[in-house]
Amino acid sequence: MSKPCSKCKGEMLLSILDPFHGEQGGLKLSVHEMPSLICTQGHKRFIHIEFAAQLMDLVMSPETYRDIPVAVKKGLFKKRYHCPGCDLELPESPTGHKTQELAAELGKAQPFKLVVDMPVFRCGGCGKESIHSVEETGKLAFKATDHAYRSIDIHPS
Ligand SMILES: [Zn+2]
Numbered sequence: 273m274s275k276p277c278s279k280c281k282g283e284m285l286l287s288i289l290d291p292f293h294g295e296q297g298g299l300k301l302s303v304h305e306m307p308s309l310i311c312t313q314g315h316k317r318f319i320h321i322e323f324a325a326q327l328m329d330l331v332m333s334p335e336t337y338r339d340i341p342v343a344v345k346k347g348l349f350k351k352r353y354h355c356p357g358c359d360l361e362l363p364e365s366p367t368g369h370k371t372q373e374l375a376a377e378l379g380k381a382q383p384f385k386l387v388v389d390m391p392v393f394r395c396g397g398c399g400k401e402s403i404h405s406v407e408e409t410g411k412l413a414f415k416a417t418d419h420a421y422r423s424i425d426i427h428p429s
């Protein structure tokens with residue numbers, strides 16, 4: 273048995289959430305079929321205390337974006353980004369989106385799915401699409417995840 277709801281003292285039961293979403297700087301993130309504890313009044317709690325942080329680590333991990341081409345960063349003071357394919361400078365604003373699905377397998381939790389729709393920059397020369405950097409995309413994904421949590425009002429305890 274899990275401990276009762278911190279808001280209403282009701283019993284908390286494990287259930288699977290409907291998809292929820294967050295957005296930051298043109299990056300959209302949605303979480304599908306995430307297990308969570310819910311009381312009869314609909315108050316939500318993560319299934320364990322580290323769960324939220326583990327999910328944040330996943331969306332920030334370079335490993336998560338290993339299949340996405342990354343621009344070559346140049347310039348010390350004013351950053352410029354060049355195509356990893358042909359080295360032409362990339363446009364300053366995103367030209368489209370690329371979708372990446374992530375399998376979230378955190379501890380003993382039932383696996384669930386994240387979909388990250390990230391802004392990409394298409395090279396005017398060779399047409400290759402890339403992200404500016406894994407750090408930049410990871411940071412956007414981190415904030416988008418935080419917005420997603422807030423949107424459904426879920427808490428660690
Ligand atoms: Zn409650």
Ligand SMILES: [Zn+2]
Pocket residue numbers: 355356357358359360395396397398399400
């Ligand atoms: Zn190119």
